[in-house]
Every structure is written in C-alpha cells, then in structure tokens.
Amino acid sequence: MKEKVLNWAQRFTTFCFLDNHQYQTEPHTMECLLAAGVKRKISCSAGNALEQLQRFIDSGNNWLFGHFGYDLKNEIEQVSSSHPDRVQFPDLFFFEPEIVIRLNEKEVIIEAEEPEKIFANVSDTSQVSDTSVAKPILIQNRVSQQQYISIIEKLKYHILRGDCYEINFCQEFFAKDAVIDPVAIYKKLSAVSPNPFSALYRVNDQWLVCASPERFLKKQGTKILSQPIKGTSKRISEDSKRDELSKEELWHSAKDRSENVMVVDLVRNDLAKVCEEGTVKVEELYGIYSFPQVHQMISTVSGQLKENISFTEIIKATFPMGSMTGAPKKRVMELIEQYEKTKRGIFSGAVGYISPASPLNPLSKWRGEKGKGVVWGEADFDFNVVIRSIMYNASSKYLSFQAGSAITFYSDPEKEWEECLLKAEAIKKVLSNQ
DSSP: OHHHHHHHHTTOSEEEEEEOTTOOOSSOOOSEEEEESOSEEEEEOTTSHHHHHHHHHHTOOSOEEEEEOGGGHHHHSOOOOOSOOSSOOOSEEEEEOSEEEEEOSSOEEEESSSHHHHHHHHHTOOOOOOOSOOOOOOOEESSOHHHHHHHHHHHHHHHHTTSOSEEEEEEEEEESSOOOOHHHHHHHHHHHOOOTEEEEEEETTEEEEEEEOOEEEEEETTEEEEEOEEEEEEOOTTOHHHHHHHHHHHHHOHHHHHHHHHHHHHHHHHHHTTBOTTOOEEEEEEEEEEOSSEEEEEEEEEEEBOTTOOHHHHHHHHOSOGGGTEESHHHHHHHHHHHOSSOOTTTTSEEEEEOOOOTTOTTSOOOOEETTEEOGGGOOEEEEOOOSEEEEETTTTEEEEEEEEEEOTTOOHHHHHHHHHHHHHHHHHHHHTO
16 A cells, blocks of 8 residues: 555655654654645745744644755854755745545555545556666766865864864765656665655655655654764674674764764753753663664654744754754854855755644644634644655756765764765665666
8 A cells, every 4th residue: 555655646746755664763653644735835945934934834734744955054053055956955845735645554544635536546556667768877976085085184173173073074976867767766765775764755846765764853742852863884684693793883882972972962952942941851872773774873862842832943943953963063064064065955954744733633732722723832743854865856857865974083084985885875776776
C-alpha cells in the first residue's frame, strides 16, 4: 500500500510524502504520511516570511505541510547570503493539502472529500514504468580535495583565535543536464538507505529526495524535543565484529563526544528561550544508533513549552538547527557564508507538518475554543533535518546534494573529507545505477 500511495502521488504538482521506514525511534508518532493537492499555500523569501506564516497558520485549523530553507536564517539572525542557488526552492513554503493519507501496519486513514473513491484509486494504481534509456549522470565536486583541506585549516585557525568553537562545513556535489525520475530514485535510495525521517517532496519543478536520519524538532502536547546528530562511523556489513568495533569506537571517541556535547549545549540554550524555566533537560546523551550506511551519535533534549508561545516564536528560537551550524550560531553562519561555495537552500533546512488541533485528532490535545479561534498551542508538529538528500530542479535539469561534518580544533582535514564522502556514498550509488 505504501508503494501504491507513492505511485499515486505522482499526479500532483505539490505533495509531501513522509516515511518512517518502520523505525521505532522514540517518540514515534506515525509510520507514513502523504499530503497531496493544494487548498491554499504560502511561498515567500526571507524577510518577513515567519510573520506571514504565523498569519497563515492562524487563519485556519487544518493540516499544514512544508519546509524551511536554510536561508530563512537571514531574517532570524540578520545575516546574508550571496552564493548562487541553482535548485531554487523557496525560503519558506507551506500548503494546506486537499488530501491527507496516514498509513501504519494496520490501517489506512484518508482525510479528504470522497475518501472511498480515493482509496479505490490508490488501490488500483500500478507502478508507472519509464521506458526511456537513463542518461548517465556526471557528478562533480564543487571543491577539490586540496581546496577542501585548505578551507578546513583556515576554519581551524578561526577556532584557535576564538571566533567559534565548532562549525559545520558542507560541500556540494552536483550534476548539470541531469534527467532523473525522482520517484524511482526515492525508492532506490530508500532500499539502500532507509532512514526514519525520509521524505519525497515536490513543489512544482523542485524535488527533494530525502533519506534523513535526524529529527529537528517535535512538539507533542506541551513537550518539545530535539534530537541532534553529531558523530558518525562507517557500517561494515560484511563483518559483524568489525562493525561492532566501529560502533564501540564511535561511543568512546573524544572528538565525536566533544562535537555532540557542544551542539547539545546549543540546543539546550535555544529551547530555554521558549520553555518553562528549569524544564529543559538532556534525556539521552551520546546515544549510538545504527543505520544501513553509518552508526550515528544522537542526543535528545526536551523541555516544557511556556504558555502562549506561537509556532514562529519556537522556530525563531531554534532555527537553523545547531547540528548544521555550530557554535556560536551567528558567527559560524557568517563563516559558512564566507567559505562555502553555494547556497544551501532547502539542504540543512527542515521538512515536516503541523497537525490540526481537534478533539478527534489523536496527535494533539484539545481544550476547545478561546475567543474566536482554536487555541493553536494545542496543535502538534514534527520536522526533520534535511540531510542525506538529493535536490533537483526538473526545469533546469540541475541536480545537487551536499555533505558536511563538524569541524573542531582537533579535526583532521583528510578524515573530515572522508566523512563527507561516506555520507554521500548512498546517494552516489543510487545515481550511478539509475
């Protein structure tokens, strides 16, 4: 049924397919969600985008799906971006869908007009086969290994002189004149690297094929939590003993622990701006989780939200996520702009949903109405971190994916280069066999 839903979704010019791939990462809400068709939408560039989004949220009480692009930072922290953006997702886009389909192992829930008809159409959908011969994709590096190593040495100098403590530096891999079937690529990427915050997301000619293992932010009731990832080691599937050793080495790695605890401190500071005093806590520190390609070090930070905090106040306090910037956040974003060669766009942004506040919705508490409208604070949401992802502009045929790592004073530039290649490995494999 999941594959049928995905095949059926292709007819829409805007849709968002979110897939948990049967991971039980806590807190676990839903296995799979599809939002398709547009009742209303908001699309805007950084400036007063969050102010416009809050008005959009307040004007209804329905499912909303969409994304925050990394460059939304420009209105939150008063920084700028001047690099080229060749994929061209909006800085912010949300839509109220005509159809929401929720899937789990036991049931299909359809929220739409004529749900029985939609179920019949989905059930009858077969895979659309592309009979054209795939054109080889030539993947290029935006920076060479030598240039990358030189940049890392410069960043280490910034750390030495006290400009920052840690910086997440990313590099772009790209292909021009690329012709792909995003749905087929998503299926292949999911087979190679099924991760708990995966997504296939389309906004007209812009496509995101996402195999993210990382949650940015989740609200459930009055509780909010973030689960930053910092620390990576390679899976060795052909040798279980070596694979276990790789996992153990990650757990004991002083470098990875220092990176992880720095971002945990940053997230604690961000959440403290919107949470009740004394409620922000680290639920798990240095948790090691295994995915098909890599082992990851993940920590969980949570808190109890203050009363009457709006959605956009929460985003202003926490975005961009610390795992994709570093510390202190504003200064490292300036250094990212100085040393990276392309706009991040939707990469290292977030994709997800806001659920409606309703007495019938099991995902949210509901306390009735206050004044004229439903109390928004009772709606819940869940957003990923857009990493391990392919960005594709079907009009210009430009394809891009990025990979990065956290740079500290103790970073070995060659090992950081290798970590980026490791993170990009699954995507390269899928694209080479399309």
